[in-house]
Amino acid sequence: MKMIVTGGNRGLGKAMVDQFNAFSFDTLSVSRETGYDIAIAKSIKGIVDLSLKYDIFVNNAFDGPPQEEWANFGQTKLLLALYDAWKREGKTGWIFNIGSIASESIVTPEPRFETYRVSKAALDHASLQCSRAFKENTVKFRTVLIKPDRLDTPLSRSRENWTGNGINCRDICEFMSWCLELDPNVNIDQITISCNLDCKE
Numbered sequence: 001m002k003m004i005v006t007g008g009n010r011g012l013g014k015a016m017v018d019q020f021n022a023f024s025f026d027t028l029s030v031s032r033e034t035g036y037d038i039a040i041a042k043s044i045k046g047i048v049d050l051s052l053k054y055d056i057f058v059n060n061a062f063d064g065p066p067q068e069e070w071a072n073f074g075q076t077k078l079l080l081a082l083y084d085a086w087k088r089e090g091k092t093g094w095i096f097n098i099g100s101i102a103s104e105s106i107v108t109p110e111p112r113f114e115t116y117r118v119s120k121a122a123l124d125h126a127s128l129q130c131s132r133a134f135k136e137n138t139v140k141f142r143t144v145l146i147k148p149d150r151l152d153t154p155l156s157r158s159r160e161n162w163t164g165n166g167i168n169c170r171d172i173c174e175f176m177s178w179c180l181e182l183d184p185n186v187n188i189d190q191i192t193i194s195c196n197l198d199c200k201e
Helices: 011-022 041-051 074-089 112-135 169-180
Strands: 002-006 026-030 056-059 094-098 142-148 190-193
Touching: 002 011, 002 041, 011 169, 041 074, 056 074, 074 094, 074 112, 094 112, 094 169, 112 142, 112 190, 142 169, 169 190
Parallel strands: 002 026, 002 056, 056 094, 094 142, 142 190
Antiparallel strands: none
């Protein structure tokens, strides 16, 4: 099976690229460095066209808080475009959307970074609609929403609020591998992966 990953140049995306190469998946990273940017409509079309050659699409890259003029719910817009194209082509396969546990809590709109939750909540809803389409036999491909807590990545470890604990990216890759082994009539609509951020071993 062939996989394409957005934002595969660092963090969770890079872990996916590395891990699935080890399992002999043909993996391509899509990022600003390769000329694709989910914040640009023209790039979304290019990514969607490219996705039709792949069996597994990981919608991982995040384009930033929606109040920034360079960010505009890119992950959700990409998913909606993918859904239309994959449905039109009668594709089978998988779309994995990387959301966030942050979408589950409502906070005041300050500091401005908290609008991250708004974008991730939009992705939640769109992803679950796609999952419902598989359940109702409208499409042949399966859509899974993965909502992790803080990840253990170099970026997370560099922040002042890093407590020394986060989710190992390898565990998310293992979950994806498990999904790919499911019977063809079975889908996992969503999974929330949390951790004790202050636990000391």
